[in-house]
Amino acid sequence: MPQPLMELFPNSLRQVLEQLPAIARDSLEEIRIRENRPLEISYGSRYSFVREDGTLTDDHQGAFVPGREQCRALLERVTNHSIYAVEEELRRGYVTVSGGHRIGLAGRTVLDKGLVSHLRDIAGFNVRIARARIGFGAQVLPGLLDFKAKTIRHTLIISPPQQGKTTLIRDLARCISSGQWHHPSALDWGSRKVGIVDERSEIAASDRGVPTFDLGPRCDVLDACPKAEGIMMMVRSLSPEIIVVDEIGRPEDAEALNEAIHAGVRVLATAHATDLSDVFGRPVLAKLAAERVFGSYVLLWRAGGKVEHRIVSAEEAEQEVSRRYSRAAGASPRDAPATISKAANPSLVPQVQTEALVTVKARPMPVIRSPAPNRQGDINNA
Template structure:
């Protein structure tokens, strides 16, 4: 189910009334205080309507997206987003409420970025065939790209492909974006026959639980972050478990310039690094390489 179904009217109906080509390629719905709502798609952008978003509108939209329970979603809000069933994420702009040096919540919300998560079948198989053709082992695969270039979509399809080959995979899905985990306890996306999901677990703790209790051959995570995440990745690899992961990086040089990731590459934690681009379409593989030279 698309994220527009969670919006109140008139915005939900306006999105549903889009021309077919616009609807099929819609990537983001942006609400900004005192401005019209804007839509962003593959190669296009356009206003949804001329009506500007008032403070009352913003409050109503946030309440609906949070299912009228902002308190229950406080942890997500403190990290600047809400996740909707289906893996759709709503980024939040506003004033941070900082308590003892940590962001506790967000108030005076001034912007919402409703991102559309789409399941795409095919690129995962093509990538796996390319990795096999390059003669690279499936020990650690890292997908890198700038934001909105298709990392999560490609990771999701690669998980499905490898799982349906019989590999036992555990997805540590901190923000419910890979699986699209729903309130009924089921995944909104097809992740294959042999996949288990740890939904809402921080990556470090989830990787440790997966190693202790679920016996994976591969662990998959999205958007690696600080040193704690990487320490858990090291532990998984040294335990003989493979890793499928993504991280924000604009290029090979950008990734290698970051000391902690350069150390990962030097240690052989990732056997293959896949660089993605948003053009001509999100998820475009521009190169598959290993540290020290392209293969």
Template structure:
């Protein structure tokens, strides 16, 4: 937890968080501040309440309880003492602060013609701690490579919330922009131009347009821009070879991704889902999958405090979704025991989804020159 993040909190609340044990600080993921309710944190794969001296407890009645004054002061710091300046963010239910930390908000919704106009009486905050994990992408990237085109396949990374999608996509962007492909057969490929559409300001954590996370030397960022519009802006103005977007799911996102495909641009995206079955249960994602857009799917899951990944090709996805197998609808809690065959739930009524595969356009890249790549040592960290 950085000092700049700590400084968001009012002094009395900050003093509690500063006393957290060091191992907890280094794995801190969430700080939940609720008016007149126990202070709670999420770290590793656990949740605990926090006492006034910074020690942890499983008992809510032992926890420090933030007051209305604490919540009011926190909101003022988050909004720089001007709620109207972040009215659009309040309408969406979160504010992203310096460093890429996203703060979810809960309160009373104010409606305008049936749509949420903004929030008021805010009494709940979920501070999600953003941190780079350099090296995360190196474990996954070799399985995403399209060797015929010397770039990545169109890829969708899926998981429930807080499994590491944004952290992974950030490090993959860095690897691709730097030309670190982490595969011996990709030596000499060089780097690719990466365009990130960072709607929630989490991937790059830009400060006045400049990324604060390391995204490599050949990366451009559209900050706080809606994904669908941003994808088209990137293609028209910045000629990316790979477009990176987080949390797709709307029909307009799908149309922009299809436009990127036809423009010869590779797409690296994330979406909320607990597995392939959930992907194919969401109409927008199912449509993209059925059209053969994605050549790879990366499924993320937690095992204890470690994030594990599984890479599935489009052909494998087609085979998996054609089977009738037991599954539990939705994500399971982090501390739930592994699902056994005996405890699985029959998937009655699940209709298999047909997944097509399609050839992707070849990316125009210069052929490797043996003498140059040998001198430059491209392709490896």
């Protein structure tokens, strides 16, 4: 665990975490601290509770339990002893600290005219550890290239949370900004100007405006800036060739992305989704997909402790989702004649060629006979 992050924890918590086994410490992803509840960590796609001596257990009964004073001390350090200074972040439910580590917060919400104003009585913390993985993008970037334009296609990276989306776009930005295309046909392309709108301060982990992660020599960052507004600021004043944003999903995000695309800027974005059906099922993403805004989709998932990926073109995505809608429509038995039903929202799913109906010949039902009465000997032997 990075030492600056470790220093945020009160002494008693820090002593427990410093004793974690090397296998957990080296692959640590999340630390969950809940007042008067067991200390939990997530590492290498696994989770465990932590005993006071740093050993791991699946039994929460024997785990170390942080108390009220420890949680108060952690909140003081996370907010740099000024809750008001991070009021906007508290309204969103997280604080990003130096190094790009995001700390999710749980507590009581305070409402103002029906909207969340801020959090109070904070008693839960989810410390998400940010790491740069140099070389991650080299596995994916060759499949995203637009060889005619000598750049990347508009790309959306999708996965559930904690699968590596932010880590991937960070390394893709570094590769593109450095001109490392990782393809023999792109050796003479040179680098591109990359603009990152880092709303949650996770991609670049900027410290006073300066990225602490390696993003290459031709990268500009708008730190802690709302995505939609930041995209337009980038287009108007920083002339990026590629814009990178994390976790899109609001209508204003889609409008800003369309503006950037029509201004000649390529887009690299991420979104929370399990698969392509989720993309076509979320209104904002479905609209972008139906308009073929994205030329490529990258699906990420964890398998055996590793992050795997699959690249799908826009055409393949439409066909795949159309087939799924066709199979899922209605409640017909699996062996029923094939028919085509309209999807729940035909405007979001491209139409596919109607399949020919299959004629199924009726077969005579087998005759079911009752068993003959048992003989007396059978009864006696029963």
